[in-house]
Amino acid sequence: MLEPLQFDLDTYTGLQIKERLSYYVENSKSALKIHKTDKKRAMSILMELKNHLDIEYKYYTKLRFEKVLSSFENDNHDVINDYVDGIKKARAKLIRTNSYDHLGSNLYDISDYIGFVEIDAICDNSVYGHLYCKMAKDKFYNDKSDSRLSELLSLLIKFYSSPSKQKAEEIAKVINNYNPKVIQPYVNGRLIKRYL
Structure with a gap:
């Protein structure tokens, strides 16, 4: 199981953050490509992504996390806030995740909202958290x-x-x-x- 990036307690390189973003975007896009021909496999990918988003969303919506994040400054704050915002929006937009009728739109929403994170603003070797x-x-x-x-x-x-x-x-x-x-x-x- 994917653990949340605990920005309030630890630090992560820009590369680690980019890898996490890529995990969500690439998996949702690959499932989106097959969601009409292999619904079962696409649904399995969606449920895995949803479970990971649930864990991160729960962690990032804690008041303690938000207070710590608000104490960060400059790029450190901006990059983390952008990442967390993408996770929250992607999770909040998921609806009826066990329905094949919403499979395509749910996968699209994950790739879209997380894809909006300013990945170019994240420096691979910089440390955030x-x-x-x-x-x-x-x-x-x-x-x-x-x-x-x-x-x-x-x-x-x-x-x-x-x-x-x-x-x-x-x-x-x-x-x-x-x-x-x-x-x-x-x-x-x-x-x-x-x-x-």
């Missing part, structure tokens, strides 16, 4: 040389995994004890402020 969370996790799990910094990283990782006012307040109490230049790569200040 929650960069602060990824950096904090990498530093915390791979470098134990600074135990004091590890305490802050632990708080940040817990906050990023499940943001809450209480966790943001814990971070706010101790963050001024650290050199801003040292902690800058790990602290999503915009997100923390939203919970204070």
Whole structure:
């Protein structure tokens, strides 16, 4: 089963995002080509795509995800927002997915709405997602040389995994004890402020 791209907790290369978009578009187009001659196979592809869209749609419509996404800036925000919007629209447009009468239009809607994602705006080698969370996790799990910094990283990782006012307040109490230049790569200040 395809897992959602967890942009709120991790990062993905532009190439990984493009591959996911291509998966939806290419499979829906290939099923669309055969939907009149091999309805059963085309329906099987539609159901597989629908199941994956359901998983991503459910993940991306959580309030926590939307709050984290709104803290992203520039291309990072734009690319992810475009991707998520394409997934949401493609899933929302599916109707009576077990009906052969709607098979062609459902397949078309998937390829059309996901096909509208600005794939040219996605740079293959760029990284998109929650960069602060990824950096904090990498530093915390791979470098134990600074135990004091590890305490802050632990708080940040817990906050990023499940943001809450209480966790943001814990971070706010101790963050001024650290050199801003040292902690800058790990602290999503915009997100923390939203919970204070």
